[in-house]
Amino acid sequence: MLTLSNIGLDYATGGLPVLSGINLSLAKGEFVAIIGRSGSGKTSLLNIAAGFVQPTSGIASIDGRPITGPGRDRAVVFQDDALYPWLDARENVAFPLKLRGISHKVRAAAADTLLDLVGLPDAGHRKIWELSGGMRQRIGIARALASEPQFLLLDEPLGALDALTRTNMQSFLLDMWSRTGTGAMLITHSIDEALSLATRVVVLAPSPGRIIADIPVDFGRRHLAGTPLAALQSENAFKAAHARLTALIQQPAAEFAA
Numbered sequence: 001m002l003t004l005s006n007i008g009l010d011y012a013t014g015g016l017p018v019l020s021g022i023n024l025s026l027a028k029g030e031f032v033a034i035i036g037r038s039g040s041g042k043t044s045l046l047n048i049a050a051g052f053v054q055p056t057s058g059i060a061s062i063d064g065r066p067i068t069g070p071g072r073d074r075a076v077v078f079q080d081d082a083l084y085p086w087l088d089a090r091e092n093v094a095f096p097l098k099l100r101g102i103s104h105k106v107r108a109a110a111a112d113t114l115l116d117l118v119g120l121p122d123a124g125h126r127k128i129w130e131l132s133g134g135m136r137q138r139i140g141i142a143r144a145l146a147s148e149p150q151f152l153l154l155d156e157p158l159g160a161l162d163a164l165t166r167t168n169m170q171s172f173l174l175d176m177w178s179r180t181g182t183g184a185m186l187i188t189h190s191i192d193e194a195l196s197l198a199t200r201v202v203v204l205a206p207s208p209g210r211i212i213a214d215i216p217v218d219f220g221r222r223h224l225a226g227t228p229l230a231a232l233q234s235e236n237a238f239k240a241a242h243a244r245l246t247a248l249i250q251q252p253a254a255e256f257a258a
C-alpha cells in the first residue's frame, strides 16, 4: 500500500502552499486517476509518491516504510517518453536491468518478453526515431515494467498522442495494469480518460492543492470485461459522472474552501 498521510508541500516561493492536508492511499490492484485544474498540484503529488520531492509536512510511505527517494518498487512514466535515442528499443527496455548488473543475455530475454507483452514483439532492433508516438510510449511502459514495480506512476503518459492512438493506448494501459497487478496512479487532464480507466477518481482543488472528491468508478473494469469504451462513454451513468467531475473542477475558487 502506497500511503500519503497529511501531506503538505511548500516550495518556499512565498505563495500559498502547493499541497495541504492530502490523505490518499493506493493499494496494489487499484487504479487511481487524479484530475484537477492546471496548477492544482497533481504533478507535485506524483513527485512525492515517486520520491523525487520530499513533502514539507506529513509522511509518504509504502507498506509503512517512509519514501525517502526513488525506488524500484515505483516506476514513473511521463508524457515525454524519455527514451534513449542512441539505444534500440530492446536496449531501452533492458536499461533498468543493466543498471542492476543483470547479464546481457538475461536482460535481452526479459526485454523481449516485455516487448511481447506491450504488443511490439518485432520492434526490439528498431531505433527510437523509427517508431510512432504510441509505439514509443509502449516502449516506455515496457521499460517501466522491467523493474517489476509495485506501483506505476503515470504523469499524462498519453497526453501527446493523437485522439485515435490515445483511445487505443487507454485500452492498452488498462490491460497492462490488470495483467501486472500493480497499483496505478494516473494524472490526466481528460475526465473521459479518468472515468474510463480508473477504479477511483480523485479531484484536487487548487491553492492550496487538496482533495475535494474521491469517487469509486467501475467503467474501466467493465471495459476490461469486454464492453467497448465508446459504449461505456455513451451510458447515462458515465455522462452523469462526467458532469459531476466537470462541475467539481470548474467551481469558483471561493467555493473550494468549504
Ligand SMILES: Nc1ncnc2c1ncn2[C@@H]1O[C@H](COP(=O)(O)OP(=O)(O)OP(=O)(O)O)[C@@H](O)[C@H]1O
Binding pocket: 011, 013, 018, 036, 037, 038, 039, 040, 041, 042, 043, 044, 045
Ligand atoms: N519545482 C518547483 N518549484 C517551485 N514551484 C513549483 C515547482 N514545481 C511546481 N511548482 C508550482 O506548484 C504549483 C503546482 O504545480 P504542479 O505542476 O504540481 O501542478 P499540476 O496540477 O500538475 O499542473 P498542470 O496540470 O499544469 O501540469 C504551481 O503553481 C507550480 O508553479
